[in-house]
Amino acid sequence: MPTSEPVRLGRKRALPACPNPLFLRWLTELRDEAKEKGLKTQYTYQKAINSLNKYPLPLRNAKEAKILQNFGDGICKILDEKLQRHYRENGEQQMKETSEGKKKKKKKKREYVPQRRSGGYAVLLTLYRQSQIPGSKGFMFKLELQTEAQPLCDKSFAVPDLGSKYTAWSSVSTLIQKNLLIKTHTPARYSLTEEGLALAERLAAAEQETKVCSGGDEGEEEEAEIRVEDVCYLEPTKLYSVWTLLRPLGSLRPSICMNHITALQLNMFIVCLFHVMSACCSGSHHRKQELVKELQRNGVNFDVRKLNVGDFLWVAREKVTPVPGQLRLPAGRELVLDYIIERKRMDDLCGSIIDGRFREQKFRLKRCGLRRPIYLVEECGTAASHLSLPEATLQQAIINTQVIDGFFVKRVQDVRESAAYLTVMTRFLNKLYQNRTLTCRSRELEGDVSADEEERGIPSSSLISFAEFNHGALKNKCQTxxxxxxxxxxxxxxxxxxxxxxxxxxxxxxxxxxxxxxxxxxxxxxxxxxxxxxxxxxxxxxxxxxxxxxxxxxxxxxxxx
Structure with a gap:
């Protein structure tokens, strides 16, 4: 008979202690108390104890225990009350050390310093330089900051690298998280915190040392950094501050600056009509489709977007060409022409006067940033006699909109005439803006570069980007x-x-x-x-x-x- 293998003797590995001793102790007390009273809740507490024993991580509060089995709202509420009582009696430090086990030693965090010529580096340095200008406003808007910081950064603030979705602007969230940058107001204003100012001052000093060591003085280095060639990093739609960028360079001739600006302007474009289906077409689904069919029949190039104000507007969209090696066409830049239409059927006009929307809509249209708002009033025919307000009241409201409020009012009979007017306007604007060079202005900055043209009746070539226009027209955004x-x-x-x-x-x-x-x-x-x-x-x-x-x-x- 073969001999059996010797039995191996050894010590069993000790099971790890529960990382949540307080919760375990309180659940055990609750179970024992329920058991003495003969309550069935003892089984519920026992199940919760079994789940807690299997969980290997510390819990900061009872709400986190809801991910475990058999931890309902009732048990979590009792444990949270006991935890708060324990905190009041023993203090925060002891509570943390007892409920979470031994406190881990915090590692000393390394100070965050952005790499030279990175997005964060450029933003901090730009805000610091702006703060040193006498009479500085103490903050910068997004478009302004992107443009001024671009020459200090090797990556684009607007266009991500091939195969990536991040731009140099993505580092701004890191600066805010590190308490170096603060973002306030709407539109957003960016300014340095005290920590950010101290770090930016060190970066500026290091930058100055780099210039001295490289053998050039400050003026020569600044000119080298902001050469005309370097401005090509700018996103073309941010042209409103190109002059701000080039202004310090006394050695650049005006002709060079103007030639460079022309190279960045939106001079090849198509004008297309934008409208939103859900709001612009009051009435039945049939009437909505009728308007679309009429526009298609007339050959109007239109697109459906969500508009935060108005029902129709026109956008100059850049003509783009395919890029070798890329599957999709690059997104064309979009500038909003200074014409916007609010369409009103008589029944919709009646309802908006009754509920107060009519006055608010006129106010929002006036301050949307577009200079030529239009009211397109569509008659209802005999249906107007069945409205809640007298027809004379509605007619007076239309006259007031034109005479007192200063809107251009176009009156049509039905959907077909509305589509005809939109078609004629689209063709007129295509001809009006043909062979013109368009630039982008921002609502955030004061001043209007095309005020002289406006006074002479010439439509402005300095336009707002569609993204900025639509964001600025948000109805429920944070208000001043x-x-x-x-x-x-x-x-x-x-x-x-x-x-x-x-x-x-x-x-x-x-x-x-x-x-x-x-x-x-x-x-x-x-x-x-x-x-x-x-x-x-x-x-x-x-x-x-x-x-x-x-x-x-x-x-x-x-x-x-």
């Missing part, structure tokens, strides 16, 4: 105090958008208006404070009645009689 104040004023009966804008020119916030009331010496003077403010093209006075109403609204304690 000035915008909220304007909306408040426009809720007053008889106070139109022109009147609100005129009041805002004198008193941009409720605080400034209240301060002006405080400086008045009598009640009569307060009531007449706004009466002589002129508004609109005819420069009429706001008048004493509206002035008194605004004063009563903001200065009367309690409800108005």
């Amino acid at each position: 105090v000035r915008e909220v104040f304007a909306r408040q004023l426009m809720q007053i009966s008889g106070l139109s958008g022109d009147k609100a804008a005129a009041i805002l020119e004198h008193y941009s916030t409720p605080h400034s208006l209240m301060s002006a009331y405080d400086r008045c010496t009598s009640e009569a003077e307060k009531e007449k404070l706004l009466s002589t403010i002129r508004y609109g093209k005819l420069k009429r006075n706001v008048g004493p009645a509206l002035s008194r109403t605004v004063y009563q609204l903001y200065c009367t304690p309690g409800p108005l009689s």
